[in-house]
Amino acid sequence: MIQISGLYQSATSSRVDEVVLSLKEGVILIRSGDAISEQFNYSSCKINSTLPGVPTSITLPNGAVFTPHTTGFKWPAKKQRWSELLNQLESKWHLVLASVAALILCVFLFIQSGVPLLSKYIALWLPSSVSEVMGKQTLLALDKLHVFEVSSLEQRKQEEVRARWDRLLAQSDLSITGYSLRFRSWSNGPNALALADGTVIVTDSLVKLMAEDLRQLDAILLHEIGHIENRHVLQAAIRSTIITTLYTLILGDLDGIAESILGSGVSLIDLAFSRDMEREADEYAYQSLKNLGRPMYDFSDALKTLKEVYEVDGESDHWQYLSSHPDIDQRIQAQSED
Amino acid sequence: MDVSNKNDGTLKDIIFTAGKWQYFKLWVVNMVLSILSLGIYSAWAKVRNTQYIYGHTLVDGVRLEYLAQPLQILKGRIVALLLLLSYIVCTIFFPLFSALISLIIYAVYPLLMVKALRFNLRHTSYRKVRFGFSGSTKSAYFNFLLLPILGTLSLGLAMPWVLFRINQFIYGNLLYGDKKFEINIKCRVFYKAVIISIISFLVPIAVIAPLLWGSFSDNPIILIGSIYASYFIAFLAFSVYSVLIRNHIVNSLEVKDIMSFKSNLGFGRYFWTVFSNLIMIIFSVGLLFPVARVRMLSVLYSATQVVLYPGIEELSSSSNELDSALGEEVSSFFDAGLSLS
Known part of the structure; x- marks a missing residue:
């Protein structure tokens, strides 16, 4: 079971609530305080883009968005998402430096x-x-x-x-x-x-x-x-x-x-x-x-x-x-x- | 910082958590992908770069959101590229038509500005409420085209008033959800800012010029050096204007019962950042642009605070309609972009 705290942004208004989300056997429970306020199927949620240093949010079936407080939190998924792969590429210095070198070389050769x-x-x-x-x-x-x-x-x-x-x-x-x-x-x-x-x-x-x-x-x-x-x-x-x-x-x-x-x-x-x-x-x-x-x-x-x-x-x-x-x-x- | 305001508003800092080098890495990877895909990926890259910056901008613990779709941007970009290409081909191959084309660009410029503003704001949201722009194309032509012509005809005397009107048009038409921004700027502040910046240009020139007088003709190095020095002083004077006006505009902005803003941007910090960014970008042939961008935003955001009123919790969120990205893309290629930060 996963339990994580974060912000719950309602789909219909500008309201933002502090909630705890728990995920167990494919079911998401949203709790605000002690009361269970909502319950969803995890498979019908949409995981949003993963960006370096930004917590990955999910959009719930009712259109609301949950954003965890922890930056590194990884949502369980069947296959790797493109933005997650990008996120990995973007965090590796040696890869970035190699691309810079390749970039300069390409531009130089192309102009030359x-x-x-x-x-x-x-x-x-x-x-x-x-x-x-x-x-x-x-x-x-x-x-x-x-x-x-x-x-x-x-x-x-x-x-x-x-x-x-x-x-x-x-x-x-x-x-x-x-x-x-x-x-x-x-x-x-x-x-x-x-x-x-x-x-x-x-x-x-x-x-x-x-x-x-x-x-x-x-x-x-x-x-x-x-x-x-x-x-x-x-x-x-x-x-x-x-x-x-x-x-x-x-x-x-x-x-x-x-x-x-x-x-x-x-x-x-x-x-x-x-x-x-x-x-x-x-x-x-x-x-x-x-x-x-x-x-x-x-x-x-x-x-x-x-x-x-x-x-x-x-x-x-x-x-x-x-x-x-x-x-x-x-x-x-x-x-x-x- | 949570300080209670007299009208039950709370003062909130804008927290900007982006890392210079983290953004640099992200930007480089996306640039390489854009080049490898012969530019097609650049639309996705733009969305990702903006998502990164917005995702690291927090007000009261809630992040800004960028909602534009890459395909929308790609479509706009393709049309913009065709226009740009035909513009360049015309100016280079057929010099006689180029004057005509410059005239056409000048004529559609206000339209592009409005479209670009509308697009950028429509795809920025805070707490699921989108920003927007309600200025009409007609008043854009009046403010962006007719007024500057009048200002020039007045030999520049009316120019501060023109700048005042243009800013009033831009900021007074901003929307948050369906609530209009109110702007309470004063024309005399624009005159004051322009006069101060002219003085801060003329005084150093008046001090330096007599010292060098006469040595221009003998020594080309002194001549070139003083040309650069005068650029530097002009840049400094322009920064004086920018800081004064930025503080004035931000401090006069308000969405009634929802939010208002405070800006206390200091000249020293602003000028140092803009100037060192410029040097950094030039010497890295543009490669350190992402680092410069994060540095600039850090300085601007740390000098800005938002006052949130209880009304912020009770707005209804915006629908998900999509606008065309054409105006935004064309204007960014033709350098007509406007940045609101």
Whole structure:
């Protein structure tokens, strides 16, 4: 016979009574003071969740709840309940520490290899209309927000660069329809960028910087084509989607400040991936130059020319430039390893 | 502590018996199960985490109960995940639509807040009587959307009044069973709290800034250091506001003839806990979040007392109806959650 004291919570009101419960041969007796107040069949009672440090209550057939005073009290049951198993898992330190280690390893491995692989496959699987809409919207947004202004390059210069661009595409056996070149004026200096739909944007100052030696500009264009050929823009977008979603799901419980500080750590992961992509595009540029029978130093010369501008420009620009791109000296050296 | 009150109420401490590391273990095991099940188990994990915290919260020897069903939460979570995913995809892939989507989120925000409040309160019970929220969606739009816009238009001058109205809306619509909470907060306390916290932000800045003036440009470390220092001071000033308002609100809450509350939260203890929790969470990359949660609740509960009146024994218990968890889940993903502790 089991006898245990606890609280009896009535089903119909907020009343709570101090009672003694006894269980004998499958019958529960509830006694308050000396009088037996109620009697139930144990098999029709429901045992509630077991939680660490919380006494396990049972719901009686009349809807009332009995909660024992003793925390460790175990209700006799035919089979082990899920919450009891959980309760055991949750109280073992070595198991918990092993799970923490496994958790960290899983997250690390997933970010390190799972995310890039997954984004590569999704990028291949997505219809090309997605890239098209995405590229058009990005350009429109950049124009509308006046990040870019209309190019002020003279028509003759534009045509000269465009002719070289067409030749590059033809020589590399790339279809002209998948790519387009656009000129824009940008206040922050020489730059070129690739959009998802195959558009390459060249800033006026980049053309002016390399006007003396347009072979350098060709090499930069090949680097941008490398981004497009590898579907980098789409991959980056997919990657951000995965990381942001996971981050919200896992850390969504945190309050504002902690979440935003940890969130800025997420952007560091993004920068690391961005550097990998730059390296891939560099490799593409070097390889294409080689295939076209051009000297590979065209690209490293272009990087050197860019480096000079950004070093004169002051430290902050330099710093920002290096964070999303690999170290420029490393990129220049990469050629000699090929 | 049982002290008789003048209106035959008894003063009861809130006893919080949760262990930091006990909760940490429980949280980790449930997190691992959630990840292994690709997130499906997370609904069960949420119920279990909350059950643990509630099960360790005792008033007058009786524990709080969490009554939400995992399946309800799972359904809400799936829809919330789809919404979140489409939001992220839109902002990243289609930048032109993202402004439109932010606008939509802003527009449904009051609705989500009300749904989340209703859900959380409906599934919290004490002595078999459920809490609840009676605020209408219409007044939620007025309080959560229109008033902040007015406050901004007044260049912040009306903001303390807006905060006063918002709190009056939230707490004045709480229900215990079918009994409404009464709240007796004063607008001038909000003005006082805002002014004190602005002063506690400006005074340290006014003292430190002249000392460092001029050295910003030569030394980037001083510049970065002073940016962090100003964050710290802002955090401190915000804590001043939080403590003053928390004490004021809790002390003005009452369910007539049933219960009332007392709060004497001290600034030092509160600030130290919030700040050390923040540092702990950041350096553990979120892993010590459960420890931080228990620490925070311990401080809040130990500064709170409940006065119970005889009427508490004579309420009829609530029925077992279920609400949709959608609002709660969406708002917790989009950071619109509200915590009442």
